[in-house]
Amino acid sequence: MTAVSMTVNGKAVTADVDSRTLLVQFLRENLRLTGTHVGCDTSQCGACVVHVDGKARKSCTMFAWQAEGANVTTIEGVANGATLHPMQEAFREHHGLQCGYCTPGMIMAAIDMVHRLGHELDDKTIRQELDGNLCRCTGYHNIVKAIAAGARAMK
Amino acid sequence: MYAFTFHRPTTVRQAVNLLAKHEDAKLLAGGHSLIPVMKLRLANPPVIVDLSKVEGISGVELKGRSIVIGAMTRHVEVANSQVAKDNLPALAEVPGSIGDPHVREAGTIGGSVANNDPNADYPAACLGLGATIVTSKRKIPADEFFTGMFSTALEPDEIITKISFPIAKKAAYQKFKHPASGFALVGVFVSKRGSDIRVAVTGAGSNGVFRVKEFEEALKKRFAPKSLEGLSVKADGLNSDIHAGADYRAHLIGVLARRAVADAVKR
Ligand SMILES: Cc1cc2nc3c(=O)[nH]c(=O)nc-3n(C[C@H](O)[C@H](O)[C@H](O)COP(=O)(O)OP(=O)(O)OC[C@H]3O[C@@H](n4cnc5c(N)ncnc54)[C@H](O)[C@@H]3O)c2cc1C
Numbered sequence: 380m381t382a383v384s385m386t387v388n389g390k391a392v393t394a395d396v397d398s399r400t401l402l403v404q405f406l407r408e409n410l411r412l413t414g415t416h417v418g419c420d421t422s423q424c425g426a427c428v429v430h431v432d433g434k435a436r437k438s439c440t441m442f443a444w445q446a447e448g449a450n451v452t453t454i455e456g457v458a459n460g461a462t463l464h465p466m467q468e469a470f471r472e473h474h475g476l477q478c479g480y481c482t483p484g485m486i487m488a489a490i491d492m493v494h495r496l497g498h499e500l501d502d503k504t505i506r507q508e509l510d511g512n513l514c515r516c517t518g519y520h521n522i523v524k525a526i527a528a529g530a531r532a533m534k
Numbered sequence: 535m536y537a538f539t540f541h542r543p544t545t546v547r548q549a550v551n552l553l554a555k556h557e558d559a560k561l562l563a564g565g566h567s568l569i570p571v572m573k574l575r576l577a578n579p580p581v582i583v584d585l586s587k588v589e590g591i592s593g594v595e596l597k598g599r600s601i602v603i604g605a606m607t608r609h610v611e612v613a614n615s616q617v618a619k620d621n622l623p624a625l626a627e628v629p630g631s632i633g634d635p636h637v638r639e640a641g642t643i644g645g646s647v648a649n650n651d652p653n654a655d656y657p658a659a660c661l662g663l664g665a666t667i668v669t670s671k672r673k674i675p676a677d678e679f680f681t682g683m684f685s686t687a688l689e690p691d692e693i694i695t696k697i698s699f700p701i702a703k704k705a706a707y708q709k710f711k712h713p714a715s716g717f718a719l720v721g722v723f724v725s726k727r728g729s730d731i732r733v734a735v736t737g738a739g740s741n742g743v744f745r746v747k748e749f750e751e752a753l754k755k756r757f758a759p760k761s762l763e764g765l766s767v768k769a770d771g772l773n774s775d776i777h778a779g780a781d782y783r784a785h786l787i788g789v790l791a792r793r794a795v796a797d798a799v800k801r
Contacts, residue, residue, distance in 0.1 A: 381540075398582075399535050401569075422570050423715075428636055437636045440569050444540065445586065491635070510716065511634025 385446050388456030396443050403427045405443035406453055414454035414483045425512030428484040429453045435491035454483035465532035466490050475525030477516030488512045489526045493533050500530045535572045540582040546695055549583050550670050553691040556581040563606060563645035566637055591695050594618050599701050601625060605644025605694040612643060624705035628659045631709050633716055644694040650742055652683045653717040657743040659707060662723025662734035666698045682741045702727035706797035708790040712777055720783050722790040724798055726757045733791055738772045738783040749791055758799060759792040
Protein backbone atom coordinates (compact mmCIF):
# COMPACT_ATOMS: atom_id res chain seq x y z
CA MET A 380 0.00 0.00 0.00
CA THR A 381 1.09 3.52 -0.67
CA ALA A 382 -0.02 6.75 0.97
CA VAL A 383 -1.33 9.44 -1.36
CA SER A 384 -2.32 13.01 -0.58
CA MET A 385 -3.71 15.57 -2.93
CA THR A 386 -6.25 18.35 -3.06
CA VAL A 387 -9.51 17.41 -4.75
CA ASN A 388 -12.02 20.15 -5.47
CA GLY A 389 -10.32 22.33 -2.87
CA LYS A 390 -10.31 19.73 -0.11
CA ALA A 391 -7.16 18.00 1.14
CA VAL A 392 -7.50 14.22 0.93
CA THR A 393 -5.21 11.41 2.04
CA ALA A 394 -5.56 7.66 1.65
CA ASP A 395 -3.65 4.40 1.57
CA VAL A 396 -4.06 2.79 -1.81
CA ASP A 397 -2.61 -0.07 -3.83
CA SER A 398 0.03 1.27 -6.25
CA ARG A 399 -2.11 0.03 -9.15
CA THR A 400 -4.98 2.34 -8.22
CA LEU A 401 -5.73 4.62 -11.13
CA LEU A 402 -6.60 8.22 -10.41
CA VAL A 403 -10.14 7.60 -11.67
CA GLN A 404 -10.59 4.66 -9.29
CA PHE A 405 -9.29 6.75 -6.43
CA LEU A 406 -11.77 9.52 -7.22
CA ARG A 407 -14.73 7.21 -7.70
CA GLU A 408 -14.10 4.45 -5.18
CA ASN A 409 -12.20 6.12 -2.37
CA LEU A 410 -13.70 9.59 -2.57
CA ARG A 411 -17.08 8.53 -3.96
CA LEU A 412 -16.85 11.27 -6.57
CA THR A 413 -18.68 9.24 -9.20
CA GLY A 414 -19.23 12.13 -11.62
CA THR A 415 -15.97 11.19 -13.35
CA HIS A 416 -16.81 8.24 -15.56
CA VAL A 417 -14.93 5.31 -17.04
CA GLY A 418 -16.01 4.81 -20.63
CA CYS A 419 -13.48 2.78 -22.56
CA ASP A 420 -10.70 2.27 -20.01
CA THR A 421 -8.29 2.27 -22.99
CA SER A 422 -7.30 5.96 -22.93
CA GLN A 423 -9.47 6.82 -25.92
CA CYS A 424 -12.88 8.12 -24.94
CA GLY A 425 -12.29 10.96 -22.48
CA ALA A 426 -15.21 10.19 -20.14
CA CYS A 427 -12.65 10.25 -17.32
CA VAL A 428 -11.14 13.69 -18.04
CA VAL A 429 -10.36 15.73 -14.93
CA HIS A 430 -8.03 18.66 -14.36
CA VAL A 431 -4.69 17.95 -12.69
CA ASP A 432 -2.95 21.18 -11.74
CA GLY A 433 -5.23 22.95 -14.17
CA LYS A 434 -4.62 20.69 -17.18
CA ALA A 435 -7.05 18.19 -18.68
CA ARG A 436 -5.87 14.61 -18.13
CA LYS A 437 -7.40 11.21 -18.73
CA SER A 438 -7.65 9.97 -15.16
CA CYS A 439 -7.86 6.34 -16.32
CA THR A 440 -4.32 6.62 -17.67
CA MET A 441 -2.61 7.84 -14.56
CA PHE A 442 -1.90 6.23 -11.21
CA ALA A 443 -3.32 7.94 -8.15
CA TRP A 444 0.21 8.35 -6.77
CA GLN A 445 1.21 10.32 -9.86
CA ALA A 446 -1.14 13.03 -8.61
CA GLU A 447 0.66 13.19 -5.25
CA GLY A 448 0.57 16.82 -4.09
CA ALA A 449 -1.51 17.91 -7.09
CA ASN A 450 -4.60 20.01 -7.29
CA VAL A 451 -7.34 17.92 -8.90
CA THR A 452 -10.66 19.28 -10.11
CA THR A 453 -13.51 16.99 -11.09
CA ILE A 454 -16.94 17.74 -12.49
CA GLU A 455 -18.22 17.94 -8.90
CA GLY A 456 -15.88 20.86 -8.30
CA VAL A 457 -16.80 23.27 -11.09
CA ALA A 458 -20.20 24.62 -9.98
CA ASN A 459 -20.45 27.48 -7.56
CA GLY A 460 -22.82 26.11 -4.92
CA ALA A 461 -26.21 25.74 -6.57
CA THR A 462 -25.14 27.83 -9.58
CA LEU A 463 -23.89 25.73 -12.45
CA HIS A 464 -20.55 26.56 -14.08
CA PRO A 465 -21.19 28.55 -17.30
CA MET A 466 -20.03 25.54 -19.35
CA GLN A 467 -22.44 23.23 -17.50
CA GLU A 468 -25.21 25.75 -18.01
CA ALA A 469 -24.41 25.95 -21.73
CA PHE A 470 -24.62 22.15 -22.07
CA ARG A 471 -28.04 22.29 -20.36
CA GLU A 472 -29.26 25.20 -22.42
CA HIS A 473 -28.13 23.74 -25.77
CA HIS A 474 -28.91 20.17 -24.83
CA GLY A 475 -25.32 19.11 -25.44
CA LEU A 476 -26.03 15.54 -24.38
CA GLN A 477 -28.37 12.65 -24.69
CA CYS A 478 -27.55 9.83 -22.30
CA GLY A 479 -25.11 12.02 -20.38
CA TYR A 480 -22.39 9.46 -19.89
CA CYS A 481 -19.69 11.42 -21.72
CA THR A 482 -20.86 14.79 -20.40
CA PRO A 483 -18.56 15.19 -17.35
CA GLY A 484 -15.50 14.52 -19.52
CA MET A 485 -16.85 16.76 -22.27
CA ILE A 486 -17.35 19.64 -19.84
CA MET A 487 -13.91 19.23 -18.26
CA ALA A 488 -12.33 19.06 -21.73
CA ALA A 489 -14.36 22.11 -22.83
CA ILE A 490 -13.27 24.21 -19.85
CA ASP A 491 -9.65 23.21 -20.54
CA MET A 492 -10.13 24.19 -24.19
CA VAL A 493 -11.22 27.68 -23.12
CA HIS A 494 -8.24 27.97 -20.76
CA ARG A 495 -5.88 27.10 -23.60
CA LEU A 496 -7.51 28.75 -26.58
CA GLY A 497 -9.70 31.55 -25.29
CA HIS A 498 -13.35 32.46 -25.45
CA GLU A 499 -13.99 32.70 -29.19
CA LEU A 500 -13.92 29.15 -30.49
CA ASP A 501 -15.08 28.33 -34.00
CA ASP A 502 -16.74 25.02 -34.87
CA LYS A 503 -13.70 23.63 -36.63
CA THR A 504 -11.45 24.25 -33.64
CA ILE A 505 -13.97 22.78 -31.22
CA ARG A 506 -14.42 19.63 -33.30
CA GLN A 507 -10.67 19.19 -33.63
CA GLU A 508 -10.10 19.74 -29.95
CA LEU A 509 -12.78 17.16 -29.09
CA ASP A 510 -10.63 14.46 -30.65
CA GLY A 511 -10.13 12.87 -27.25
CA ASN A 512 -13.78 12.84 -26.16
CA LEU A 513 -16.21 10.41 -27.71
CA CYS A 514 -19.99 10.72 -27.64
CA ARG A 515 -22.05 7.81 -28.89
CA CYS A 516 -25.43 9.58 -28.92
CA THR A 517 -25.46 13.12 -30.13
CA GLY A 518 -23.41 13.30 -33.30
CA TYR A 519 -21.64 16.17 -31.48
CA HIS A 520 -23.70 18.94 -33.05
CA ASN A 521 -25.19 20.31 -29.86
CA ILE A 522 -22.01 19.67 -27.91
CA VAL A 523 -20.16 21.94 -30.32
CA LYS A 524 -22.87 24.61 -29.96
CA ALA A 525 -22.78 24.30 -26.19
CA ILE A 526 -19.00 24.68 -26.03
CA ALA A 527 -19.00 27.77 -28.26
CA ALA A 528 -21.69 29.35 -26.06
CA GLY A 529 -20.09 28.20 -22.81
CA ALA A 530 -16.73 29.60 -23.88
CA ARG A 531 -18.29 33.02 -24.42
CA ALA A 532 -20.21 32.80 -21.15
CA MET A 533 -16.96 32.12 -19.28
CA LYS A 534 -15.61 35.59 -20.12
CA MET B 535 -3.09 -5.10 -14.06
CA TYR B 536 -0.66 -6.90 -11.76
CA ALA B 537 0.74 -5.35 -8.60
CA PHE B 538 4.05 -3.49 -8.69
CA THR B 539 6.18 -1.31 -6.49
CA PHE B 540 7.41 2.05 -7.68
CA HIS B 541 10.29 4.48 -7.21
CA ARG B 542 10.51 8.17 -7.90
CA PRO B 543 14.20 9.02 -8.38
CA THR B 544 15.32 12.63 -8.77
CA THR B 545 18.46 12.09 -10.84
CA VAL B 546 19.30 10.10 -13.96
CA ARG B 547 21.98 8.23 -12.02
CA GLN B 548 19.49 7.11 -9.36
CA ALA B 549 17.10 5.99 -12.07
CA VAL B 550 19.86 4.00 -13.83
CA ASN B 551 20.84 2.36 -10.53
CA LEU B 552 17.24 1.37 -9.89
CA LEU B 553 17.03 -0.22 -13.34
CA ALA B 554 20.30 -2.06 -12.76
CA LYS B 555 19.12 -3.29 -9.38
CA HIS B 556 15.67 -4.43 -10.40
CA GLU B 557 15.66 -6.73 -13.36
CA ASP B 558 12.38 -6.32 -15.33
CA ALA B 559 11.83 -2.83 -13.97
CA LYS B 560 10.17 -0.42 -16.40
CA LEU B 561 10.53 3.30 -16.75
CA LEU B 562 7.38 5.37 -16.58
CA ALA B 563 7.26 8.68 -18.47
CA GLY B 564 3.84 10.00 -19.56
CA GLY B 565 2.31 6.56 -19.13
CA HIS B 566 0.24 6.84 -22.30
CA SER B 567 1.71 3.74 -23.88
CA LEU B 568 2.81 1.85 -20.78
CA ILE B 569 -0.33 2.09 -18.62
CA PRO B 570 -2.68 0.88 -21.40
CA VAL B 571 -0.47 -2.17 -22.02
CA MET B 572 -0.21 -2.85 -18.28
CA LYS B 573 -4.00 -2.84 -18.10
CA LEU B 574 -4.03 -5.43 -20.86
CA ARG B 575 -1.35 -7.42 -18.99
CA LEU B 576 0.86 -7.22 -22.05
CA ALA B 577 3.47 -5.58 -19.82
CA ASN B 578 3.75 -6.73 -16.23
CA PRO B 579 6.65 -4.89 -14.64
CA PRO B 580 7.11 -5.78 -10.97
CA VAL B 581 8.90 -2.46 -10.45
CA ILE B 582 8.22 0.93 -11.98
CA VAL B 583 10.76 3.73 -12.07
CA ASP B 584 8.90 6.99 -12.57
CA LEU B 585 10.95 9.66 -14.36
CA SER B 586 8.65 12.59 -13.55
CA LYS B 587 10.81 13.87 -10.66
CA VAL B 588 14.12 13.53 -12.48
CA GLU B 589 15.68 16.92 -12.96
CA GLY B 590 17.22 18.29 -16.12
CA ILE B 591 15.64 16.03 -18.73
CA SER B 592 12.86 18.26 -19.94
CA GLY B 593 12.66 21.32 -22.18
CA VAL B 594 13.39 22.45 -25.74
CA GLU B 595 16.64 24.29 -26.50
CA LEU B 596 18.56 25.63 -29.47
CA LYS B 597 22.15 24.38 -29.21
CA GLY B 598 24.38 25.40 -32.07
CA ARG B 599 22.67 24.14 -35.21
CA SER B 600 20.43 21.66 -33.41
CA ILE B 601 17.19 21.57 -31.52
CA VAL B 602 17.70 19.54 -28.37
CA ILE B 603 14.67 18.16 -26.59
CA GLY B 604 14.75 16.58 -23.13
CA ALA B 605 13.28 13.07 -22.95
CA MET B 606 10.53 14.09 -20.50
CA THR B 607 9.33 16.98 -22.66
CA ARG B 608 5.61 16.49 -23.24
CA HIS B 609 4.06 16.59 -26.70
CA VAL B 610 2.22 19.84 -25.91
CA GLU B 611 5.47 21.54 -24.90
CA VAL B 612 7.19 20.71 -28.19
CA ALA B 613 4.11 21.80 -30.16
CA ASN B 614 4.12 25.14 -28.32
CA SER B 615 7.87 25.68 -28.29
CA GLN B 616 8.72 28.97 -29.96
CA VAL B 617 12.34 27.98 -30.43
CA ALA B 618 11.29 24.78 -32.23
CA LYS B 619 8.68 26.60 -34.34
CA ASP B 620 11.21 29.26 -35.37
CA ASN B 621 14.12 26.94 -36.18
CA LEU B 622 12.65 23.60 -37.15
CA PRO B 623 8.92 24.04 -37.81
CA ALA B 624 8.61 20.59 -39.41
CA LEU B 625 9.58 19.04 -36.08
CA ALA B 626 7.37 21.37 -34.02
CA GLU B 627 4.41 20.30 -36.16
CA VAL B 628 4.82 16.58 -35.43
CA PRO B 629 3.41 16.44 -31.87
CA GLY B 630 0.35 18.47 -32.86
CA SER B 631 -0.82 15.45 -34.81
CA ILE B 632 -0.32 12.99 -31.94
CA GLY B 633 -3.48 11.72 -30.26
CA ASP B 634 -5.70 14.35 -28.68
CA PRO B 635 -5.14 17.31 -26.34
CA HIS B 636 -5.20 15.13 -23.21
CA VAL B 637 -2.72 12.66 -24.68
CA ARG B 638 -0.44 15.54 -25.71
CA GLU B 639 -0.61 16.89 -22.17
CA ALA B 640 0.76 13.60 -20.80
CA GLY B 641 2.89 11.84 -23.42
CA THR B 642 6.59 12.56 -23.81
CA ILE B 643 9.06 12.44 -26.69
CA GLY B 644 11.37 10.07 -24.81
CA GLY B 645 8.52 7.65 -24.14
CA SER B 646 7.41 7.74 -27.76
CA VAL B 647 10.89 7.17 -29.15
CA ALA B 648 11.72 4.41 -26.63
CA ASN B 649 8.43 2.69 -27.34
CA ASN B 650 9.02 2.69 -31.12
CA ASP B 651 5.42 1.89 -31.95
CA PRO B 652 5.37 1.03 -35.68
CA ASN B 653 2.68 3.68 -36.22
CA ALA B 654 4.16 6.44 -34.06
CA ASP B 655 5.16 9.84 -35.37
CA TYR B 656 8.34 10.84 -33.55
CA PRO B 657 10.38 7.87 -34.81
CA ALA B 658 9.79 9.18 -38.35
CA ALA B 659 10.98 12.63 -37.31
CA CYS B 660 14.12 11.17 -35.67
CA LEU B 661 15.03 9.06 -38.67
CA GLY B 662 13.90 11.72 -41.15
CA LEU B 663 16.13 14.37 -39.59
CA GLY B 664 19.05 12.13 -38.67
CA ALA B 665 18.62 12.85 -34.96
CA THR B 666 20.93 11.63 -32.24
CA ILE B 667 19.38 9.84 -29.28
CA VAL B 668 21.37 10.76 -26.19
CA THR B 669 21.18 8.26 -23.34
CA SER B 670 22.59 7.81 -19.87
CA LYS B 671 25.47 5.90 -21.52
CA ARG B 672 26.10 7.08 -25.07
CA LYS B 673 24.89 8.81 -28.18
CA ILE B 674 23.02 6.69 -30.68
CA PRO B 675 22.33 7.86 -34.26
CA ALA B 676 18.68 7.39 -35.24
CA ASP B 677 19.85 5.13 -38.09
CA GLU B 678 21.04 2.64 -35.47
CA PHE B 679 18.46 3.26 -32.78
CA PHE B 680 15.24 1.83 -34.24
CA THR B 681 15.85 -1.89 -34.58
CA GLY B 682 12.37 -3.24 -35.25
CA MET B 683 8.76 -3.11 -34.21
CA PHE B 684 8.63 -1.94 -30.55
CA SER B 685 12.35 -2.53 -30.26
CA THR B 686 15.32 -0.20 -30.04
CA ALA B 687 19.06 -0.28 -29.38
CA LEU B 688 18.43 0.67 -25.73
CA GLU B 689 19.87 -1.67 -23.13
CA PRO B 690 17.76 -2.64 -20.13
CA ASP B 691 19.46 -0.13 -17.81
CA GLU B 692 19.74 2.69 -20.33
CA ILE B 693 17.66 5.85 -20.22
CA ILE B 694 17.08 8.37 -23.00
CA THR B 695 17.96 11.78 -21.60
CA LYS B 696 17.55 13.93 -24.70
CA ILE B 697 17.24 13.90 -28.44
CA SER B 698 19.22 16.21 -30.66
CA PHE B 699 17.73 17.15 -34.04
CA PRO B 700 20.01 18.86 -36.57
CA ILE B 701 18.27 21.82 -38.13
CA ALA B 702 17.37 21.11 -41.73
CA LYS B 703 16.46 24.09 -43.88
CA LYS B 704 13.93 22.06 -45.78
CA ALA B 705 11.82 19.51 -43.96
CA ALA B 706 8.20 18.45 -43.63
CA TYR B 707 6.02 15.70 -42.24
CA GLN B 708 2.90 14.34 -43.90
CA LYS B 709 0.67 12.03 -41.91
CA PHE B 710 -2.27 10.04 -43.17
CA LYS B 711 -4.21 9.51 -39.98
CA HIS B 712 -6.22 6.47 -39.21
CA PRO B 713 -9.63 8.14 -38.83
CA ALA B 714 -10.48 6.39 -35.56
CA SER B 715 -7.20 5.95 -33.71
CA GLY B 716 -5.47 9.04 -35.05
CA PHE B 717 -2.22 7.09 -35.35
CA ALA B 718 -0.37 7.20 -38.68
CA LEU B 719 -1.69 4.69 -41.18
CA VAL B 720 1.35 5.99 -43.02
CA GLY B 721 3.51 9.00 -42.23
CA VAL B 722 6.45 10.34 -44.24
CA PHE B 723 9.08 12.74 -42.96
CA VAL B 724 11.43 14.29 -45.50
CA SER B 725 14.38 16.60 -45.01
CA LYS B 726 17.26 18.17 -46.87
CA ARG B 727 20.30 19.41 -44.98
CA GLY B 728 23.05 20.15 -47.44
CA SER B 729 23.62 16.90 -49.29
CA ASP B 730 21.98 14.81 -46.56
CA ILE B 731 18.55 13.93 -47.89
CA ARG B 732 16.23 11.73 -45.92
CA VAL B 733 12.86 10.13 -46.50
CA ALA B 734 11.59 8.25 -43.43
CA VAL B 735 8.38 6.26 -43.31
CA THR B 736 6.30 5.23 -40.30
CA GLY B 737 3.12 3.16 -40.14
CA ALA B 738 3.95 0.95 -43.09
CA GLY B 739 7.01 -1.15 -42.36
CA SER B 740 6.66 -4.54 -40.72
CA ASN B 741 9.89 -3.72 -38.88
CA GLY B 742 8.82 -0.22 -37.93
CA VAL B 743 10.19 3.03 -39.26
CA PHE B 744 12.48 2.88 -42.34
CA ARG B 745 14.17 5.03 -44.97
CA VAL B 746 13.44 4.92 -48.69
CA LYS B 747 16.86 5.07 -50.34
CA GLU B 748 15.48 5.11 -53.86
CA PHE B 749 13.45 8.25 -53.14
CA GLU B 750 16.44 9.84 -51.43
CA GLU B 751 18.68 9.20 -54.46
CA ALA B 752 16.08 10.71 -56.78
CA LEU B 753 15.77 13.77 -54.55
CA LYS B 754 19.55 14.26 -54.55
CA LYS B 755 19.35 15.16 -58.23
CA ARG B 756 16.70 17.75 -57.53
CA PHE B 757 14.81 18.24 -54.30
CA ALA B 758 11.35 18.61 -55.83
CA PRO B 759 8.14 16.56 -55.89
CA LYS B 760 8.66 15.99 -59.60
CA SER B 761 11.77 13.95 -58.90
CA LEU B 762 9.58 11.32 -57.26
CA GLU B 763 7.13 10.99 -60.11
CA GLY B 764 6.88 7.45 -61.39
CA LEU B 765 8.75 6.05 -58.37
CA SER B 766 7.05 3.70 -55.97
CA VAL B 767 7.81 1.50 -53.02
CA LYS B 768 7.30 -2.27 -53.29
CA ALA B 769 4.42 -3.63 -51.26
CA ASP B 770 6.45 -6.68 -50.18
CA GLY B 771 7.26 -6.46 -46.52
CA LEU B 772 4.80 -3.67 -45.80
CA ASN B 773 2.05 -4.09 -43.23
CA SER B 774 -1.28 -5.40 -44.28
CA ASP B 775 -4.17 -5.39 -41.83
CA ILE B 776 -7.87 -4.60 -41.53
CA HIS B 777 -7.08 -0.91 -41.84
CA ALA B 778 -5.15 -1.01 -45.10
CA GLY B 779 -3.48 -3.51 -47.40
CA ALA B 780 0.21 -3.41 -48.23
CA ASP B 781 -0.54 -2.11 -51.75
CA TYR B 782 -2.48 0.81 -50.39
CA ARG B 783 0.24 1.62 -47.89
CA ALA B 784 2.84 1.49 -50.66
CA HIS B 785 0.71 3.89 -52.69
CA LEU B 786 0.35 6.24 -49.71
CA ILE B 787 4.12 6.37 -49.22
CA GLY B 788 4.53 7.78 -52.74
CA VAL B 789 1.71 10.29 -52.36
CA LEU B 790 2.78 11.49 -48.93
CA ALA B 791 6.45 11.72 -49.89
CA ARG B 792 5.57 13.98 -52.83
CA ARG B 793 3.34 16.12 -50.63
CA ALA B 794 6.00 16.35 -47.93
CA VAL B 795 8.64 17.44 -50.45
CA ALA B 796 6.21 20.02 -51.82
CA ASP B 797 5.72 21.37 -48.29
CA ALA B 798 9.43 21.31 -47.55
CA VAL B 799 10.42 23.34 -50.59
CA LYS B 800 7.91 26.03 -49.62
CA ARG B 801 9.70 26.70 -46.32
C1 LIG C 1 -5.46 7.73 -27.31
C2 LIG C 1 -4.01 7.76 -27.71
C3 LIG C 1 -3.67 8.21 -28.96
C4 LIG C 1 -2.33 8.24 -29.36
N1 LIG C 1 -2.03 8.69 -30.62
C5 LIG C 1 -0.75 8.72 -31.02
C6 LIG C 1 -0.41 9.18 -32.32
O1 LIG C 1 -1.26 9.60 -33.10
N2 LIG C 1 0.90 9.17 -32.67
C7 LIG C 1 1.89 8.74 -31.81
O2 LIG C 1 3.05 8.78 -32.18
N3 LIG C 1 1.60 8.31 -30.58
C8 LIG C 1 0.31 8.28 -30.16
N4 LIG C 1 0.01 7.85 -28.89
C9 LIG C 1 1.10 7.41 -28.01
C10 LIG C 1 1.59 8.58 -27.18
O3 LIG C 1 2.33 9.46 -27.99
C11 LIG C 1 2.46 8.12 -25.99
O4 LIG C 1 2.48 9.17 -25.09
C12 LIG C 1 3.88 7.76 -26.33
O5 LIG C 1 3.95 6.75 -27.28
C13 LIG C 1 4.63 7.24 -25.11
O6 LIG C 1 5.08 8.30 -24.34
P1 LIG C 1 4.85 8.30 -22.79
O7 LIG C 1 5.62 9.46 -22.27
O8 LIG C 1 3.42 8.28 -22.51
O9 LIG C 1 5.62 6.97 -22.37
P2 LIG C 1 5.27 5.77 -21.37
O10 LIG C 1 3.97 5.16 -21.72
O11 LIG C 1 5.47 6.23 -19.97
O12 LIG C 1 6.47 4.80 -21.76
C14 LIG C 1 6.50 4.11 -22.99
C15 LIG C 1 7.72 3.18 -23.04
O13 LIG C 1 8.94 3.92 -23.12
C16 LIG C 1 9.79 3.64 -22.03
N5 LIG C 1 10.41 4.91 -21.66
C17 LIG C 1 9.76 6.07 -21.32
N6 LIG C 1 10.65 7.08 -21.16
C18 LIG C 1 11.88 6.57 -21.40
C19 LIG C 1 13.19 7.12 -21.40
N7 LIG C 1 13.42 8.42 -21.12
N8 LIG C 1 14.24 6.31 -21.69
C20 LIG C 1 14.02 4.99 -22.00
N9 LIG C 1 12.81 4.40 -22.02
C21 LIG C 1 11.73 5.19 -21.73
C22 LIG C 1 8.88 3.05 -20.96
O14 LIG C 1 9.59 2.18 -20.10
C23 LIG C 1 7.86 2.32 -21.80
O15 LIG C 1 8.35 1.07 -22.19
C24 LIG C 1 -1.32 7.81 -28.47
C25 LIG C 1 -1.66 7.36 -27.19
C26 LIG C 1 -3.00 7.33 -26.81
C27 LIG C 1 -3.34 6.85 -25.43
